[in-house]
Amino acid sequence: MDQQSAVAERTSEAERRIRAAGQRPTKARLQILQALLDLAQPVSHGEIQEHILEHWKEAMDRVTLYRGLDWLVQHQLTHRITADDRVWRFSAINLEHPSHPHFHCLRCGQVLCLPESQLPQPILPEDYRVEEIEMVVNGICPHCQKTVESGDKKGG
Numbered sequence: 001m002d003q004q005s006a007v008a009e010r011t012s013e014a015e016r017r018i019r020a021a022g023q024r025p026t027k028a029r030l031q032i033l034q035a036l037l038d039l040a041q042p043v044s045h046g047e048i049q050e051h052i053l054e055h056w057k058e059a060m061d062r063v064t065l066y067r068g069l070d071w072l073v074q075h076q077l078t079h080r081i082t083a084d085d086r087v088w089r090f091s092a093i094n095l096e097h098p099s100h101p102h103f104h105c106l107r108c109g110q111v112l113c114l115p116e117s118q119l120p121q122p123i124l125p126e127d128y129r130v131e132e133i134e135m136v137v138n139g140i141c142p143h144c145q146k147t148v149e150s151g152d153k154k155g156g
């Protein structure tokens with residue numbers, strides 16, 4: 001598949017999801033959701049902006065991006081993840097596993113969805129209700145394990 005039709009297909013997937021939620025797909029919403037679908041893993045604001053610039057040859061300002069992401073989160077088309085580095089990351093909802101834990105690499109900061117893992121089911125006191133469960137597994141990714149083993153230490 002050439003790049004042009006790949007982009008068109010992603011855009012239609014973004015559009016399909018927004019319409020399925022009964023909402024109007026504006027250009028900004030499509031661009032952001034498409035970027036998340038393309039990137040496939042949780043990404044920061046900067047990475048989304050970079051991707052949009054690369055694929056659409058136009059920059060999206062921060063306000064539009066923040067507003068678009070808020071909208072997508074609010075309509076359950078995107079989820080927001082915080083790892084302990086305090087950077088917000090976003091990822092398109094995994095339709096099969098909408099809630100799932102995330103892995104965070106303590107060295108390079110990479111965040112990965114773990115859609116096959118179950119979230120713990122907390123036992124709440126009577127009359128309490130769960131709105132959202134977030135779980136982040138902190139560890140070291142395979143790439144960083146290799147760098148440590150080979151003694152490749154950069155700087156102090």
Ligand SMILES: [Zn+2]
Pocket residue numbers: 105106107108109110140141142143144
């Ligand atoms: Zn890593």
Ligand SMILES: [Zn+2]
Pocket residue numbers: 042079091100101102112113114
């Ligand atoms: Zn995820």
